[in-house]
Amino acid sequence: MEDIPQQPNHPGESDHPILNEGEILNVDDQVSSGETLPQDASENSSALDEEQTNYVTAQGSTEQEDELPALPVPVGTTAFSTNNPASVVDVNSPEPSVNQPSYEGPAENKVIIDDPVEDIRNRMEKRKDNFDVQKFYLSGKQLDDAENQLKADLANDEVEIQSMQDYLKTRDYKDASGNVHDATTHAFKKEEDANKPKEEEPFFEKLKNKKLLGEDGLIDEWKKVIKAGDEESKILEFDIEDEILERLETELKDASDDQKMRFFDRIHALAHKDVSPEEEAVTAEESTEPVVTDDNEETEQPYEAEDPNQEVEVPKELDALAETQMAKVEEEYLESVKRYAKAKVDAEKIFAGKSGKQALEEASKDLQQKFDNWINANAELVVSLKSKNARGNAISDLTAELDYLRENLTDLEAQRDAGNSSTELAQQIEELKKQEAEDNALLEEYKNEDGSFNKELKADIVKADIMERLIEMSKNVDDAVLEERVSRNSKFAKFNNWVTKHPRTRLGVGLALTGMGVVGAATFNAPLVAVSALGRGLLSGFGSYNVSRAIGEMIGRGRMKRAELTSVTNYLEASNSQTSSTRTSKRVGAAAALIVGSLTSVLGVLNSHAELHAVKHIPKLASNPTQPINTPLLQTPKLSLAPIDNNQLPWDYAMNNLHTNISDPNVLHQLIDNKLGIKFVGNNLSGGSGRIFSVHIPGQGVFTDSGHINAAIERILGSEAA
Amino acid sequence: MAKLTRDELVKKLEIESLDFASQQAMLENLAAAVSSRLMNKITEKLSDEDIDQLNELIDKDDQDGVEWYIKSKFEHYDEMAEATEEEVINELVENSRRANEAIERLQNSSNSAQAQN
Numbered sequence: 001m002e003d004i005p006q007q008p009n010h011p012g013e014s015d016h017p018i019l020n021e022g023e024i025l026n027v028d029d030q031v032s033s034g035e036t037l038p039q040d041a042s043e044n045s046s047a048l049d050e051e052q053t054n055y056v057t058a059q060g061s062t063e064q065e066d067e068l069p070a071l072p073v074p075v076g077t078t079a080f081s082t083n084n085p086a087s088v089v090d091v092n093s094p095e096p097s098v099n100q101p102s103y104e105g106p107a108e109n110k111v112i113i114d115d116p117v118e119d120i121r122n123r124m125e126k127r128k129d130n131f132d133v134q135k136f137y138l139s140g141k142q143l144d145d146a147e148n149q150l151k152a153d154l155a156n157d158e159v160e161i162q163s164m165q166d167y168l169k170t171r172d173y174k175d176a177s178g179n180v181h182d183a184t185t186h187a188f189k190k191e192e193d194a195n196k197p198k199e200e201e202p203f204f205e206k207l208k209n210k211k212l213l214g215e216d217g218l219i220d221e222w223k224k225v226i227k228a229g230d231e232e233s234k235i236l237e238f239d240i241e242d243e244i245l246e247r248l249e250t251e252l253k254d255a256s257d258d259q260k261m262r263f264f265d266r267i268h269a270l271a272h273k274d275v276s277p278e279e280e281a282v283t284a285e286e287s288t289e290p291v292v293t294d295d296n297e298e299t300e301q302p303y304e305a306e307d308p309n310q311e312v313e314v315p316k317e318l319d320a321l322a323e324t325q326m327a328k329v330e331e332e333y334l335e336s337v338k339r340y341a342k343a344k345v346d347a348e349k350i351f352a353g354k355s356g357k358q359a360l361e362e363a364s365k366d367l368q369q370k371f372d373n374w375i376n377a378n379a380e381l382v383v384s385l386k387s388k389n390a391r392g393n394a395i396s397d398l399t400a401e402l403d404y405l406r407e408n409l410t411d412l413e414a415q416r417d418a419g420n421s422s423t424e425l426a427q428q429i430e431e432l433k434k435q436e437a438e439d440n441a442l443l444e445e446y447k448n449e450d451g452s453f454n455k456e457l458k459a460d461i462v463k464a465d466i467m468e469r470l471i472e473m474s475k476n477v478d479d480a481v482l483e484e485r486v487s488r489n490s491k492f493a494k495f496n497n498w499v500t501k502h503p504r505t506r507l508g509v510g511l512a513l514t515g516m517g518v519v520g521a522a523t524f525n526a527p528l529v530a531v532s533a534l535g536r537g538l539l540s541g542f543g544s545y546n547v548s549r550a551i552g553e554m555i556g557r558g559r560m561k562r563a564e565l566t567s568v569t570n571y572l573e574a575s576n577s578q579t580s581s582t583r584t585s586k587r588v589g590a591a592a593a594l595i596v597g598s599l600t601s602v603l604g605v606l607n608s609h610a611e612l613h614a615v616k617h618i619p620k621l622a623s624n625p626t627q628p629i630n631t632p633l634l635q636t637p638k639l640s641l642a643p644i645d646n647n648q649l650p651w652d653y654a655m656n657n658l659h660t661n662i663s664d665p666n667v668l669h670q671l672i673d674n675k676l677g678i679k680f681v682g683n684n685l686s687g688g689s690g691r692i693f694s695v696h697i698p699g700q701g702v703f704t705d706s707g708h709i710n711a712a713i714e715r716i717l718g719s720e721a722a
Numbered sequence: 723m724a725k726l727t728r729d730e731l732v733k734k735l736e737i738e739s740l741d742f743a744s745q746q747a748m749l750e751n752l753a754a755a756v757s758s759r760l761m762n763k764i765t766e767k768l769s770d771e772d773i774d775q776l777n778e779l780i781d782k783d784d785q786d787g788v789e790w791y792i793k794s795k796f797e798h799y800d801e802m803a804e805a806t807e808e809e810v811i812n813e814l815v816e817n818s819r820r821a822n823e824a825i826e827r828l829q830n831s832s833n834s835a836q837a838q839n
Contacts (some may be wrong), residue, residue, distance in 0.1 A: 015794065174804055348766065371817075373806040379824035383832060460739035464748070470817045471751045474810060478758035485765055494764055498780045498788070499761060 035646060037547050115175040116651070116663045122328060124157045155491025167652070203259045212248055256358060311559045318555050322377075322384040327552030329370070331379040334476065336370040337364050341480035367477075374473075385548060402443070405436050469549075639697050641715055650692050653710040658717055667717075674716040680709075725804075733814055745829075755812045760803060767795055 131150045140144055169434045172183045179188040207213040317326055343363035347356040410431045486492040554560050654662045677698040694704045737748055779787040786806055804837040
């Protein structure tokens with residue numbers, strides 16, 4: 001029988017070995033390496049049991065069964081008693097350290113979802129902005145209906161936020177600032193810290209447990225001996241027992257430089273002031289525990305808000321937009337203006353000669369060319385704006401749907417008249433008639449008071465906006481020449497300023513205009529002013545020419561601030577969203593909802609543009625009356641999906657059962673661009689901030705219940721993964 | 723060009739659909755553009771000595787004196803000013819016509835392409 005090494009039972013005993021790296025004390029005196037201690041002895045009761053068994057076996061006696069065998073000491077550490085720096089600490093002392101590294105090993109990477117509450121709030125703001133715009137062109141009952149709809153939508157959004165927040169309390173998620181919420185501790189951490197293994201437990205907590213820091217910040221020993229010195233110089237003088245310093249050395253041996261610095265900073269700060277435990281907890285960077293206030297309510301760590309002035313790079317793919325091209329052309333035009341101005345004033349010199357005149361001629365040609373480019377880019381932009389005219393699109397869609405319905409109805413009625421008396425045929429005819437009536441009613445809403453449809457709303461305003469821009473461009477040229485002239489002869493400056501300040505002089509203004517009471521005070525709206533004036537730059541029809549120019553300028557700069565990014569995103573979403581009735585989209589099928597990704601998902605934006613300009617095919621109903629009405633033109637396989645869990649909303653179902661966040665732009669596009677022919681219709685699905693209203697499943701039809709939507713989502717994500 | 727009335731000018735610029743205040747703002751901008759054109763024509767004609775003389779008058783805050791001096795440098799200043807105004811307006815109307823024609827051409831072309839599909 002081997003002698004069992006003498007275990008240190010009491011503090012103060014000497015002559016116990018200092019462990020070398022890799023050595024542990026155990027009852028079998030086996031040297032093993034790399035093993036770390038359990039956080040809680042009870043967690044590794046099986047290990048202890050094994051030790052106990054070994055002990056008993058080795059001893060052959062049960063007398064010492066109640067004595068706990070020595071636990072392995074962490075690798076690379078030395079243990080000290082409180083009094084004798086050379087002695088070994090009794091790890092079985094009355095107050096064993098519970099601050100042991102976890103056995104859990106590397107923590108699993110958390111599944112972190114994005115906080116969707118922010119998106120809901122943004123959606124609510126957009127609803128309000130939309131309503132503000134609607135107030136300009138709606139009135140009477142339409143306006144009341146719109147207001148009631150807004151209230152109902154906002155109320156629904158609030159309910160959604162509340163349920164989302166309740167749900168999020170139990171999830172790991174990333175908020176708008178990029179901080180990660182821990183489902184277990186309910187605290188927020190920076191993302192890079194979220195997946196750190198638990199071995200990196202709070203550093204200061206460990207020091208407290210090692211009696212190197214007290215509950216109130218400083219242990220008595222520190223308090224007695226610290227001379228804080230100059231607060232700014234961070235000089236600390238200690239006169240403290242060696243044992244404490246050596247124990248400190250042990251704990252700091254494996255600490256990072258950052259942790260060491262923070263420890264000393266903490267000591268220094270504590271030495272200068274009294275710090276309450278709560279304050280210390282709040283300011284501790286290491287603490288991941290929720291802060292408990294006097295009311296015993298948990299509060300969360302504050303985190304930095306986003307800086308709205310932070311610049312982000314604009315994706316190059318947005319260069320293709322008409323707005324961006326317009327901005328580029330305008331910039332080139334203005335550069336050409338400068339060259340022209342210089343050439344013109346050069347040519348006025350007495351000794352300008354032939355070369356001066358030639359340079360002026362070339363500059364004039366270039367200016368003319370750049371202006372022609374402007375004319376073309378302007379046309380592209382306006383036509384692009386026209387295609388985004390929401391009301392016009394709604395009228396076009398409804399008209400197209402009615403044409404389709406009437407055509408199919410005619411076919412079906414012809415079959416009925418020919419003798420087909422099947423129940424299905426009769427049902428289909430009835431359904432089509434009902435839809436026709438609904439669409440007619442909707443079309444009525446779009447009629448003007450005189451009964452006409454004015455598709456091209458506010459076209460005159462665009463014309464006026466263009467005229468204003470042309471006036472400004474004309475002034476740009478003359479101002480540039482004047483500026484060039486003044487810069488070369490400062491004597492002109494005084495005169496120029498004087499005329500500006502005395503606009504009523506007949507020198508500065510044409511006679512006709514003078515007679516009209518104008519004085520020549522230019523009030524051109526800078527494009528970016530137009531954006532702020534219209535709130536978030538929502539497209540309300542044609543009156544957004546200046547806004548679109550402003551958007552183009554923002555994108556054309558290549559970088560923009562976060563606040564501008566929001567404006568541009570809202571503009572692109574608003575300009576691409578389909579505002580016609582969702583029923584229209586559902587029934588026609590081919591007129592799929594236009595879903596625009598946010599600016600952060602450029603591919604979504606470009607896809608939406610492609611979709612916007614794509615030609616729409618209207619499927620023709622086959623003569624077979626049993627064929628579903630909503631058969632899409634494309635030959636996609638027919639599906640037969642049974643509803644799944646109708647009690648869960650699609651987002652919940654995807655998160656809980658598929659472990660996927662369908663608000664994520666990548667996932668959203670996967671759903672939208674699926675190869676199964678499944679079509680979703682929703683409200684403001686861009687960026688995942690909306691809601692799916694219905695799903696069209698090829699071969700089955702259109703469904704609005706969560707069960708079928710969930711089934712469709714699962715089918716898509718499952719098949720795409722395969 | 724016969725002197726335009728306000729209504730005639732508004733019609734010529736195709737800004738009838740705007741409200742009065744917006745029209746007025748547009749006309750102010752137009753006047754500023756005309757002013758810039760006029761100033762260029764004036765400064766192009768003035769010599770250094772002329773400028774010195776003008777600056778003296780400005781220092782004395784002699785507004786009438788400045789006006790008289792400028793007009794004396796042009797044989798028929800009022801006609802020149804009127805012609806400049808007309809020139810700017812006509813340019814704008816022509817440019818606006820080109821811009822709107824380009825829009826219409828592109829729109830028709832786009833509609834044709836869709837119809838063919």
